[in-house]
Amino acid sequence: MSRTRSVAASAQGVHRRTVLAAAGAVSLSAGLGYALRPTDSHAATGTEAPVAASRKVTPAAPLAPYTKGTTLASVAAPLGSSGYRRLGDGPGWKRVVRSELAAPKSGRADRRTALAAFVQFTDLHLTDVQHPLRLEYLRAHDPHAWRPQEALTVPGAVSLVERVNALRGAPVTGAPLHFVMTTGDNTDNNAHSELEWFMKVMSGGRITPDSGDPRHYEGVQNSGLKLYWQPGSTVRDGDKAVGFPHLAGFLAAAIREVRSPGLNLPWYSTVGNHDALPLGCHGSHGDPYLAEAAIGGRKLMSVTAAEAKKLQDAVKQATDPRGTGYRDFLKAHARSMRSVTPDEKRAPYTQADYLKAHLDPAYQGLGPAGHGYSSANLDAGTQYYAFRVSEDVVGISLDTTDPGGHYEGSVGTAQLKWLQKTLKDNQDSYVVVFSHHTSRTMTNTRPDPAHPGERRHTGAEVVSALAAHPNVLAWVNGHVHKNVITPHQASGGRSFWEISTASHIDHPQLARIVELVDNKDGTISVFTTLIESAAPHRTDYADLSQTGLAALYRELAYNAPGAHRTLAGDAGDRNTELVLKKG
Template identity: 40%
Template sequence: MDTTRRRIVRAEAGELGYRRLAEAPGEPHAVREDLAPASASRAGTPLARFAHLSDLHVMDAQSPSRVEYLERHADPDSPLRAYLPLIGTYRPQDVFTTHVVEAMVRAVNEFDVDFAVSTGDATDACQANELRAYLGTLDGGPVDPDSGERGHWEGVHASDPATYDVRYWHPGGTPEGCEDDHARARYGFPEAPGVLDAAARPFEATGLHVPWYAVYGNHDNMLQGVVPPWPELGEITVGGAKLTALPEGDVVELLHGFDQAERDVVARLLDGATVPVTPDPERRHVSRAEWIGAHVDCHGHGYVRANAESDTAYYAFDHGVLRCLVLDTVNPHGFWQGSLDVPQFEWLRAELAASADRLVVLFSHHPLDTLVNDHGPDRRVLADELAALLHASPNVVLWVNGHTHENKVTPQATFWEVTTASHIDWPQQARLVEVRDNADGTLSIVVTIVDHSGPVTGGGEDPIGLAGLSRELSANYWQHRDGPERGAGTAADRNVELLLRDPRPNGW
């Protein structure tokens, strides 16, 4: 739903601090004049209107190479929390990712938009079954979220006495002889018997009703968005042993080495404890070229066969007066922040020079200030160099991205940068973006937050009911719920009208 009409907020804390969700009055558009003044007589003729989705994180939550056990070192009672405030390898709502995307698709389909863009991290760990589920959910058709042994949940959420761990939320309850998990005993999380079976159940996805374009993200390229899919990790992912604990050693050193994609440290992690699971070849890792090729095979979504053949994930498309440039900001050598390779940077320079008669909109996964990743043997283009090029290109009016899982709007001297929250973390939102010609020498970019169609309260075992439960769980994740609200941003980052000078000399 359009949040100018109604917002979904966290209600008062109940038992053990758990908060249900509630409806609140809508939030009107605030006018931001950081880059140009707003005249009362501006006409506001629409030039384009599109939907922005980001960080879907369609996930195989039962994958053997998931490293959920790292997450506990950022829990409130962890002695390492001051050093490791954010890890991101586990969430209570991990099992409902396809359902949230389905609920967002249904919400977006209620609006009159020209197209949609998904700005990366569409999948979570570059697995073939995740790629198939993401494409199926956005395109429409059968979606199967299950993996491994069908009908038997083997992920960390299961209430199996052999693998039960109090650090994870277990919706099915506590096995006999075990203590209640921390989520329910300390933080007030509910029991929800049957939801794991429901989460694994195949469903028929609605599909977006408009053309949509894809952007490549670090999670589409790497395990946990950090580590390249080296062959030794591929063997674990399709195999029959799931990692459950760190090996002996300095925890901070091991976690830092994982975060920095240090191959020798990652190899040590493979010596940690494991439990047996059902192997599944459909979990195999996919390369960038295969990821692109899968899009080409189902409507393209911006990519063409030449992208797959050249292993390039950047491209351009036109919509009316807009020239849309899609960047690949993923560094394939590892680490979760972004950068550009030199050939792409030169392509971008040429595209900007050739687009002097268009309004240029950029799409990428990473925001400008996260382009700091110089891993690898070749030179990478980082934030300052890219910003200099863009600021010398007056027709760039907007840069749309994700990655940080928060709503944020930033004036960048000559253009606006719009970052949108994720589908996996609170508040699980998307945006509508409209570019308007004010016929007074200015443009307006009107951005509006959209909530997915999951129920605000209650639930159910259909995909939309599970999406509502996922949003509630995301609002209560114990690592973040007691501090400043993460993800939603401020009012100045949500429903806003962004003014800037029209770079077209005569408005063409």
């Protein structure tokens, strides 16, 4: 494909801006953050205003390649051999070349030119841990249903922002990074409090990750219940029994004000099931009992193991997608609830609330205005859009959440048709698709209550739609909390890579840099490089500062009972060069 191609019909009138890397770096033609709006009724039309230039200063010296600050250089690794394990500096993960879709040709490193580079955040799960509707008590059956690190999601996410701000461009090419994209589950409980924290983490500001009584924490970690880690208590809880430390002052520090510098890049947003549905699984918006319980003064903290299993099975098996069984469960346990301070900030937010927060100028940061969303999304009730990444690349953000309930996803017919049209209209550009759900987790075809007659479509159908267009390079997503990279190949030589990235709440707490390059030999390479937060690998239990808490966040996640040790994926799912033929 020509690097000076015409703009597709649906992008006509969109402004462009050329960004040149400094001397010695790879030149890159880029339109930083200009929204490329689809032309149907489900998204904005017309020309968007340009995004403010990044504060990032392009270095004057050649950068490529570099490893510092990435998992190529070092990865947090456990010390010792058993029990609760502290972390230290471990060896980096080497880059793996994957050739399932095309054979890599020698000499390509000397020929390649950069097309685009960006960072993916996914599954931040910023969590209001004092929220009355949380399902912590499922831990009575499943040890990992509650995580000891959950109170530290905000300082952990801010440390990830700090890592991105310190990056010296893209690690393979040295090209400027264009933007950060979040691929959903930005919040955990679909609460207004969490949505505000997320917007400030990304765009900058002061955050107090607290709700209820502003004077002290009220939740499971000072409940005296041995089911949960009681960090400031001498209670011999189950977590201390396996080595978790006694940390006086931990809870006070966890709800203390945190300051985020905000990203020094434009950022875009994609919605996940925890953003769209209360608790990430219930299509219960409009249920007056659950809405009142979310902001009320009663919180359930313990149930029997049998009751926990029954409720968790209902969630996993999708037998209670609207949350009516959950509502009845809470009513039946009303006498077992403990008193907490009511707080209206814990109210569930709607799709419109989510869009309005992104469109709020107070959270614009370095843009773009709306972070991909527009007033047309608000008017149409949609959460999908397209945008121009660079002269050669278009990004498409999908909404794969199912408003009918359950944590797995799908897309409606209107969105699938819009996707197909957007791909066709931009056939002269390469395309990267973003979503929360993976192709294998889009199996929930429950009807959307707002569009009961509209058919829902699976991940396999989305794969078919993408594979029909040779300009699709990658589908970038999250949801599964694990690094997985999957090749998709169709007839006629058409192919693309599906890149699923681990979360930032469960170990190993990662984000991913993605670089697209033209090898000038009939192939394209997609480079993926994982990064950790900026927090040190080693913790100091006397350091409960913002940075100290971010380091502790990682260590607690590694040691969380029931945590999976395979979420980093195999070597070929981490730092990679993914080769495919030019379309």
